[in-house]
Amino acid sequence: MSGEPAPGEHPRELAVAFRTLGCKVNRVESDNIAAELLGRGCRVVDEDEAAVIIINTCTVTAEADSKARKAVRQALKAAGEPVVVVTGCLAALDAEGLRALGDRVVVEADKEAVAARVAEALGMRADATAPAARTGEGFRTRVAVKIQDGCDNFCTYCIVPYARGVPRSRPADEIIAEVESLVAAGVREVVLTGINVAKYHDPEATRLAWLCSAIARETGIERIRVSSVEVPGFGPEMLQAMAFSRQIVPHFHVPLQSGSDRILEAMGRHYTAEQFHEILRACQLIRTDITYTTDVITGFPGETEEDHAGTMELCEKMGFSRLHVFRYSPRKGTPAAEMPDQVPPEVKARRAEELRALDARLRQRFVESRLGQTVEVLVERVEDGVAEGTTREYLRVRVPAGDTRVGETIEVVLEAGMIVRS
Numbered sequence: 001m002s003g004e005p006a007p008g009e010h011p012r013e014l015a016v017a018f019r020t021l022g023c024k025v026n027r028v029e030s031d032n033i034a035a036e037l038l039g040r041g042c043r044v045v046d047e048d049e050a051a052v053i054i055i056n057t058c059t060v061t062a063e064a065d066s067k068a069r070k071a072v073r074q075a076l077k078a079a080g081e082p083v084v085v086v087t088g089c090l091a092a093l094d095a096e097g098l099r100a101l102g103d104r105v106v107v108e109a110d111k112e113a114v115a116a117r118v119a120e121a122l123g124m125r126a127d128a129t130a131p132a133a134r135t136g137e138g139f140r141t142r143v144a145v146k147i148q149d150g151c152d153n154f155c156t157y158c159i160v161p162y163a164r165g166v167p168r169s170r171p172a173d174e175i176i177a178e179v180e181s182l183v184a185a186g187v188r189e190v191v192l193t194g195i196n197v198a199k200y201h202d203p204e205a206t207r208l209a210w211l212c213s214a215i216a217r218e219t220g221i222e223r224i225r226v227s228s229v230e231v232p233g234f235g236p237e238m239l240q241a242m243a244f245s246r247q248i249v250p251h252f253h254v255p256l257q258s259g260s261d262r263i264l265e266a267m268g269r270h271y272t273a274e275q276f277h278e279i280l281r282a283c284q285l286i287r288t289d290i291t292y293t294t295d296v297i298t299g300f301p302g303e304t305e306e307d308h309a310g311t312m313e314l315c316e317k318m319g320f321s322r323l324h325v326f327r328y329s330p331r332k333g334t335p336a337a338e339m340p341d342q343v344p345p346e347v348k349a350r351r352a353e354e355l356r357a358l359d360a361r362l363r364q365r366f367v368e369s370r371l372g373q374t375v376e377v378l379v380e381r382v383e384d385g386v387a388e389g390t391t392r393e394y395l396r397v398r399v400p401a402g403d404t405r406v407g408e409t410i411e412v413v414l415e416a417g418m419i420v421r422s
């Protein structure tokens with residue numbers, strides 16, 4: 001009898017590991033690659049047990065670049081000398097630099113081709129089998145679905161359009177079919193995700209709001225959430241869609257970036273502070289249950305104390321339920337990196353701190369406004385008699401589980417002690 005393991009018995013055979021950096025779109029894309037590899041018979045394991053490690057990179061800041069390179073170096077040192085397949089935005093912008101990190105590095109910027117490259121590295125046949133459903137162990141009750149890729153806004157601080165290319169939308173019927181299969185597998189909430197979902201536009205002239213309606217109507221999914229939407233993708237059309245489909249949850253993340261028109265213009269954002277305020281408030285006057293969260297960048301080149309005060313004031317006036325605060329950092333290859341009047345780091349740090357303090361106040365105010373109300377919680381986890389899940393307005397809560405099961409929606413009267421993340 002030979003000492004060689006039989007096919008399928010070798011511990012590293014068809015074993016792959018993932019390390020995903022950056023945004024939600026990267027996570028969806030890694031899930032899709034994992035689904036395709038599971039469909040081909042692979043197993044997803046820890047890095048030290050893998051024959052191939054897939055690193056899905058981000059390049060949004062210089063720090064993201066160094067994290068990606070560090071991840072590749074660490075993967076090369078994992079036990080068993082795995083092949084390291086690198087994809088994602090840094091792979092699109094600096095394939096040569098990544099290849100130079102080691103002989104076992106394979107760079108594949110095209111995410112659609114990653115599974116085939118991994119299969120090749122594992123010595124598998126190149127033909128694809130049906131992707132496995134993105135549910136079950138390792139996947140979630142709430143699943144992100146990618147509806148588009150790319151952006152042509154070219155905000156002056158952002159490298160993403162150079163890495164991701166122009167907007168491309170998935171056909172609506174393909175998205176609907178994916179959501180149908182997720183519903184059949186027990187998924188209760190989908191999060192529509194993309195690089196700039198406001199650019200969603202399929203050949204049948206379907207836009208984002210109508211895509212949401214069509215998904216609601218055709219699939220019957222319990223909740224549809226839009227992950228992050230630029231101002232042009234949000235407005236009366238979305239309100240109309242929400243009027244017919246309660247499944248579209250009334251929480252929208254709409255990036256503001258700055259409350260100063262001068263800075264918005266320098267950033268290449270195509271709205272004024274007043275337009276942002278008018279559009280979002282008008283929707284809220286009609287649908288009083290709508291809540292907004294946002295992103296702001298502080299310390300953009302040329303930002304004065306007056307500009308910063310304008311951002312603080314607008315955020316306060318908007319009553320966001322959460323602010324994500326980012327300190328501007330110059331990204332090589334973008335126009336803003338070459339702009340004069342870069343803001344000193346200590347000024348950026350102080351402004352970021354002020355914005356974070358405002359975020360804490362706004363969150364507190366929002367939570368207090370909801371206490372005592374009946375909210376719906378979609379349960380994503382039950383452990384030790386405690387059920388944890390998210391409300392329609394994206395509060396993360398924990399309640400006694402009773403006989404509640406994962407995937408159920410329960411109604412609870414909101415108390416402060418239940419909230420684990422606002």
Ligand code: SF4
Pocket residue numbers: 151152153154155158159160161195196230
């Ligand atoms: S909208 Fe602006 S910030 Fe967002 S991906 Fe496009 S260029 Fe980057």
